[in-house]
Amino acid sequence: MQIAKKYLTEGLIQFTILLSLIGVRVDVDSYLNGYYTPLFEISLGPSSAYTQTPFHSLRDTLDGYSVHPKCPELDYFFASRRLLDEVRALGSPRFPTQLNAWLLHQVPDSDKPDSIEPSDGDDADTSLGSESTGGDAGDDCEHPPDNGHQTAQHLFGQGPCSSGTGEVLGEEENGHVKEEEPGSLSQLAHSIALEQESLLDSNAAVFDPARSHPPAVDIDQQWSHFLSLPVSDLDDLDPLDTECFTDLDADITSTISQDVSLHDAMVSRAAAYDMVSERTAAMPVAQQQAPFFCLESTNSSHSDSSMGMTMDLAALPFVSVCNVTRNLSSHVPLDGCLDEAVFDQINLLHLDDLGTIDSQMLDNLGAIDPQLLEDLDSDSGLSLENSSRGPASPGTSEVSSSSSSYCEDGCGATGYTSEVDSIPSKGIFDHTTSWSPVDLSESVWHDHSYSSPAFFHQPSVASFPHKGIKEEPLSEEEDQRVVERELSRDEMRARAMCIPFSAMQIVNMPVEEFLDVLEGHGFSPEQVTLLRDIRRRGKNKLAAQNCRKRKLDAITGLQGEVEKLQAQRDRLFREKQLTAKTLGAVSQQIDQLTRDILSRMRNDLGEPLSPQRYTLQCGANGRVVVHLVRKPITSTTTENKNDKRKKDKKL
DNA sequence: GCTATCTGTCATTGT
DNA sequence: GGACAATGACAGATA
Numbered sequence: 118m119q120i121a122k123k124y125l126t127e128g129l130i131q132f133t134i135l136l137s138l139i140g141v142r143v144d145v146d147s148y149l150n151g152y153y154t155p156l157f158e159i160s161l162g163p164s165s166a167y168t169q170t171p172f173h174s175l176r177d178t179l180d181g182y183s184v185h186p187k188c189p190e191l192d193y194f195f196a197s198r199r200l201l202d203e204v205r206a207l208g209s210p211r212f213p214t215q216l217n218a219w220l221l222h223q224v225p226d227s228d229k230p231d232s233i234e235p236s237d238g239d240d241a242d243t244s245l246g247s248e249s250t251g252g253d254a255g256d257d258c259e260h261p262p263d264n265g266h267q268t269a270q271h272l273f274g275q276g277p278c279s280s281g282t283g284e285v286l287g288e289e290e291n292g293h294v295k296e297e298e299p300g301s302l303s304q305l306a307h308s309i310a311l312e313q314e315s316l317l318d319s320n321a322a323v324f325d326p327a328r329s330h331p332p333a334v335d336i337d338q339q340w341s342h343f344l345s346l347p348v349s350d351l352d353d354l355d356p357l358d359t360e361c362f363t364d365l366d367a368d369i370t371s372t373i374s375q376d377v378s379l380h381d382a383m384v385s386r387a388a389a390y391d392m393v394s395e396r397t398a399a400m401p402v403a404q405q406q407a408p409f410f411c412l413e414s415t416n417s418s419h420s421d422s423s424m425g426m427t428m429d430l431a432a433l434p435f436v437s438v439c440n441v442t443r444n445l446s447s448h449v450p451l452d453g454c455l456d457e458a459v460f461d462q463i464n465l466l467h468l469d470d471l472g473t474i475d476s477q478m479l480d481n482l483g484a485i486d487p488q489l490l491e492d493l494d495s496d497s498g499l500s501l502e503n504s505s506r507g508p509a510s511p512g513t514s515e516v517s518s519s520s521s522s523y524c525e526d527g528c529g530a531t532g533y534t535s536e537v538d539s540i541p542s543k544g545i546f547d548h549t550t551s552w553s554p555v556d557l558s559e560s561v562w563h564d565h566s567y568s569s570p571a572f573f574h575q576p577s578v579a580s581f582p583h584k585g586i587k588e589e590p591l592s593e594e595e596d597q598r599v600v601e602r603e604l605s606r607d608e609m610r611a612r613a614m615c616i617p618f619s620a621m622q623i624v625n626m627p628v629e630e631f632l633d634v635l636e637g638h639g640f641s642p643e644q645v646t647l648l649r650d651i652r653r654r655g656k657n658k659l660a661a662q663n664c665r666k667r668k669l670d671a672i673t674g675l676q677g678e679v680e681k682l683q684a685q686r687d688r689l690f691r692e693k694q695l696t697a698k699t700l701g702a703v704s705q706q707i708d709q710l711t712r713d714i715l716s717r718m719r720n721d722l723g724e725p726l727s728p729q730r731y732t733l734q735c736g737a738n739g740r741v742v743v744h745l746v747r748k749p750i751t752s753t754t755t756e757n758k759n760d761k762r763k764k765d766k767k768l
Numbered sequence: 769g770c771t772a773t774c775t776g777t778c779a780t781t782g783t
Numbered sequence: 784g785g786a787c788a789a790t791g792a793c794a795g796a797t798a
Contacts (some may be wrong), residue, residue, distance in 0.1 A: 328796065606776090653787095658776060660788055665775085668790090774797080783788080 607651040614644050623648055624655030718743065 397523060608619045616623075618634070626634070635645050711733045715726040732744050 655776065656787070657789095661776070661790080663788085664790055704774080772798090774795100776793105776795085778791105778793080780791085781789085781791105 607647075607654060610647055611651060614647055616640070616644055616648060618648075620651050620655055623651045624659070714741075715743070 245556060611618065611620065611623075617638075623631070631648075635648060640648065711729045714733060715728050715731050718726045718731075720726060726743065730746050732746050734742050734744050736742055
């Protein structure tokens with residue numbers, strides 16, 4: 118069903134493109150929002166502790182109660198969840214935003230009459246490629262029109278109305294702006310449109326394997342030529358100042374920018390590592406995306422066999438780049454040359470933040486005392502915070518890798534989404550999880566109600582002393598006391614029984630995964646019992662918190678209802694008093710009118726009718742009848758009735 | 769020391 | 784039958 122929706126959506130996109138080319142603006146954002154949001158939810162899994170409350174809402178609605186005691190005002194919860202999703206969406210790939218970007222600009226043909234045909238994406242690619250290869254190296258470095266790069270940024274870009282993407286585009290288009298000032302805006306729009314067209318063409322190429330990418334032919338030829346060189350010749354090459362690589366820079370740039378396999382990786386696996394893209398998107402663009410994707414595209418372009426690996430590595434956050442570098446550098450010398458060349462190219466692309474960050478990260482890692490890493494690992498291994506399981510985790514690397522998947526839990530609120538990340542045998546360093554889960558999990562858990570203090574404060578004190586959070590280092594005893602105080606009892610129990618999972622991981626992992634953990638790790642019966650107890654208590658803790666929140670909200674709602682009913686009661690009381698007054702006034706008017714009418718009427722003797730003896734009554738048919746009023750003292754009820762009958766007969 | 773409140777936990781029930 | 788959510792009740796911690 119999702120695939121069908123996807124194809125339908127792509128068809129809609131293409132149709133929208135056609136309409137946009139003839140000047141018709143079609144806003145598909147509302148539809149795509151509704152489309153991708155469920156996908157996002159599916160990929161993320163249930164992301165709130167209040168996931169089940171909508172059913173209660175439905176049930177309570179069906180019961181006919183506007184506010185049921187078991188049905189709190191869920192807007193508050195879902196507002197929090199919406200906010201959380203919006204926060205996530207800041208770094209998530211949202212196609213609708215991209216669509217808005219290039220659907221709103223219609224490119225006049227006169228802007229670039231000699232270079233690009235807007236209607237043909239292949240030509241656009243060719244033009245862009247010619248720009249990149251035809252210009253000088255410096256120009257290429259300043260504004261690389263690499264489609265792969267752009268595509269990567271668009272696919273994994275900054276999300277809604279991505280300021281990050283806009284900035285990147287602006288930076289990349291600076292060269293155009295300087296050269297062609299008059300049509301800079303339209304030029305920018307043109308470039309965006311062309312990039313998106315090339316994106317769609319690339320996507321089409323992904324779904325249609327028979328379709329070839331025209332620039333890729335030349336690139337393949339160049340690469341084949343390059344690869345055909347003897348390794349000894351390549352060893353003599355200095356990737357930094359050899360002319361061969363100077364020429365090769367452009368090729369590499371083109372390769373990076375026009376690598377179709379990058380789209381393969383992006384499109385086919387976008388759903389698989391959706392969460393990872395969120396994590397990567399949470400970082401600045403210059404720090405993560407560009408070097409990350411450039412590195413990936415490079416590997417994917419020169420080796421098909423390594424493509425799968427690189428595609429898997431594509432799921433890693435940027436921090437894993439150092440690992441990727443190590444892994445790749447250990448392949449063959451050519452790989453090393455390529456890596457250096459690519460990194461050199463990256464530096465030339467003003468994306469040298471990669472090197473900076475990478476070196477800083479390596480420096481930080483190197484500066485950390487190994488003992489500290491062990492402490493950090495052992496501490497975080499049992500902490501509710503799903504932070505770093507370091508690479509030096511003693512004998513628990515596999516467990517740590519799998520547990521690192523539950524770091525996604527924190528990100529995803531109830532977390533646990535991607536099994537790709539949970540596969541421990543990916544050869545991935547576990548410290549890839551040491552950067553984002555802290556903040557994300559904090560935000561997520563703050564958003565939830567599982568608010569054990571150990572969840573929030575423990576890692577900042579115990580797990581990351583090297584980040585300067587703790588300015589005055591505590592003594593070991595004090596530190597231990599702080600840790601023990603902030604650890605929950607279950608955490609302490611788990612630590613005591615050497616259970617390599619945090620309570621949050623135990624609680625949040627799905628039952629299948631939990632059962633696998635119970636069976637696959639050779640836990641003793643006591644450990645299994647403790648694991649089950651931790652899971653049960655954790656879930657019950659969440660349930661109790663939710664229940665109390667619901668109760669409070671129900672009380673609040675009922676108080677509001679009471680106030681509303683009191684106000685209604687007061688209003689009705691005032692209306693009653695007003696009605697009584699009005700009734701009295703009307704009665705007086707009727708009496709006055711009766712007296713007036715009776716004074717004008719005459720009896721058989723020609724005397725006016727006395728109001729004391731006669732009265733007027735209005736019948737149902739609108740007729741006014743004069744009734745004789747007998748004094749109650751002198752007449753009985755039966756006589757009155759008889760008199761009335763006589764009078765009626767007379768009238 | 770007493771009290772109110774919060775929070776975790778257990779037991780139970782229903783899904 | 785097991786997992787789990789919901790909830791009342793109880794106990795401990797804390798202001």
